[in-house]
Amino acid sequence: MSQEVFSALGNQTRREILSHLLTGPLSVSALVEEFPLSRSALSEHLAVLRNADLVRDVPHGQQRLYHLVPDRLREIDEWLSPFESYWRDRLSGLRDMRETEEQ
Amino acid sequence: MSQEVFSALGNQTRREILSHLLTGPLSVSALVEEFPLSRSALSEHLAVLRNADLVRDVPHGQQRLYHLVPDRLREIDEWLSPFESYWRDRLSGLRDMRETEEQ
DNA sequence: ATCATATGACGGATTTTTCCGACATGTCAA
DNA sequence: TTGACATGTCGGAAAAATCCGTCATATGAT
Numbered sequence: 711m712s713q714e715v716f717s718a719l720g721n722q723t724r725r726e727i728l729s730h731l732l733t734g735p736l737s738v739s740a741l742v743e744e745f746p747l748s749r750s751a752l753s754e755h756l757a758v759l760r761n762a763d764l765v766r767d768v769p770h771g772q773q774r775l776y777h778l779v780p781d782r783l784r785e786i787d788e789w790l791s792p793f794e795s796y797w798r799d800r801l802s803g804l805r806d807m808r809e810t811e812e813q
Numbered sequence: 814m815s816q817e818v819f820s821a822l823g824n825q826t827r828r829e830i831l832s833h834l835l836t837g838p839l840s841v842s843a844l845v846e847e848f849p850l851s852r853s854a855l856s857e858h859l860a861v862l863r864n865a866d867l868v869r870d871v872p873h874g875q876q877r878l879y880h881l882v883p884d885r886l887r888e889i890d891e892w893l894s895p896f897e898s899y900w901r902d903r904l905s906g907l908r909d910m911r912e913t914e915e916q
Numbered sequence: 917a918t919c920a921t922a923t924g925a926c927g928g929a930t931t932t933t934t935c936c937g938a939c940a941t942g943t944c945a946a
Numbered sequence: 947t948t949g950a951c952a953t954g955t956c957g958g959a960a961a962a963a964t965c966c967g968t969c970a971t972a973t974g975a976t
Contacts, residue, residue, distance in 0.1 A: 713825055716822055716823055716825075716828065717823040717824075719819055719822070719823065720819050720820040720822065720823025720824075721820075721823075721963090721964090722816055722819075723964095725819065725892070728896070729895070732895055732896065732899055737922080737923095738922070738923060738924095739921090739922065739923085747964095747965075747966095748965070748966055748967080749922090749923080749966095750923095750924085750925085750926095750965075750966065750967075750968090751964070751965050751966070753923065753924060753925085754924090754925090754963095754964080754965080755964090756923095756924095757924080757925090767923095769972095769973085771922090771973070771974070772920095772921060772922050772923085772972075772973040772974055773921085773922055773923075773973090774922080774923065774924095778896070778899065780896055780897075780899050780900030781900065783893055783896050783897075783900075784900075786889065786893060787890075787893060787897075789828070790886055790889060790890060792832070792835055793831070793835065793881070793883055793886050794883075794886075794890075796835055796881065796883050797883030797884065797886075797887075824933090824934090826934095840952080840953090841952070841953060841954095842951090842952065842953085850934095850935075850936095851935070851936055851937080852952090852953080853935080853936065853937075853938090853953095853954085853955085853956095854934070854935050854936070856953065856954060856955085857933095857934080857935080857954090857955090858934090859953095859954095860954080860955090870953095872942095872943090874943070874944070874952090875942075875943040875944055875950095875951060875952050875953085876943090876951090876952055876953075877952080877953065877954095917976100918975100918976080919974105919975085919976080920973105920974090920975080920976100921972100921973085921974080921975095922971100922972085922973080922974100923970100923971085923972085923973100924969105924970085924971080924972100925968105925969085925970080925971100926967105926968085926969080926970095927966105927967095927968090927969105928965105928966090928967100929964105929965085929966085930963100930964080930965080930966100931962100931963080931964070931965095932961100932962080932963070932964085933960100933961080933962065933963080934959105934960085934961075934962085935958105935959085935960080935961090936957105936958090936959085936960100937956105937957095937958100938955105938956085938957090939954105939955085939956080939957105940953100940954085940955080940956095941952105941953085941954080941955100942951100942952085942953085942954100943950100943951085943952080943953100944949100944950085944951080944952100945948100945949085945950085945951100946947100946948085946949085946950100
């Protein structure tokens with residue numbers, strides 16, 4: 711399900727691509743200048759992100775502008791939420807558990 | 814920095830391990846029954862999670878109980894936060910942008 | 917039509933991940 | 947001590963990811 715989203719985010723370069731897109735849509739050639747990578751390598755990273763629907767591209771003249779699809783990252787947030795409850799419960803009640811757990 | 818956390822979460826089996834640990838600490842032998850994997854494969858997944866400090870293990874008799882280190886997942890949350898702002902801004906103001914972006 | 921530019925996709929090499937069986941260590945019980 | 951059990955680690959095989967150069971396609975300019 712969200713397997714693709716998580717594994718896409720498992721790569722440093724792809725996370726940086728997403729961060730760059732925070733400032734607005736960017737073309738492939740604009741992005742490639744930010745990385746010590748060939749254009750084809752970057753193009754494949756974009757394909758992974760596209761496949762996970764984390765980005766989409768819009769034709770713009772003879773280039774393609776990539777932009778974020780922010781909703782996808784909500785999946786991460788949703789997966790995270792049971793853990794957030796976990797650590798909230800942890801901090802509120804059971805401080806004495808800690809001393810025994812940390813050696 | 815949090816590279817290890819993200820790439821640890823890039824694997825389905827490791828995410829499931831974390832989910833199982835939500836119910837409480839578990840031994841390796843208890844965990845291995847939940848997966849179609851050899852014990853050594855699972856042990857290596859646990860090593861990756863341990864290395865990312867997403868879990869810790871406590872000796873308990875002749876077994877080791879693995880438990881979550883919830884704080885680590887906050888790093889994901891923090892990385893996500895600029896994107897949350899992004900999509901919040903998106904939804905609030907610029908609905909007319911949408912029509913041009915989605916083809 | 918022709919040429920330059922921007923990009924995606926392919927083929928193949930290298931590296932990394934994932935997995936397993938086997939071995940080593942450490943704990944508990946008899 | 948000896949034996950059973952739980953676990954970590956190692957060596958190596960198989961699979962997947964990453965990267966590059968090259969080719970194919972599409973758009974825009976001349």
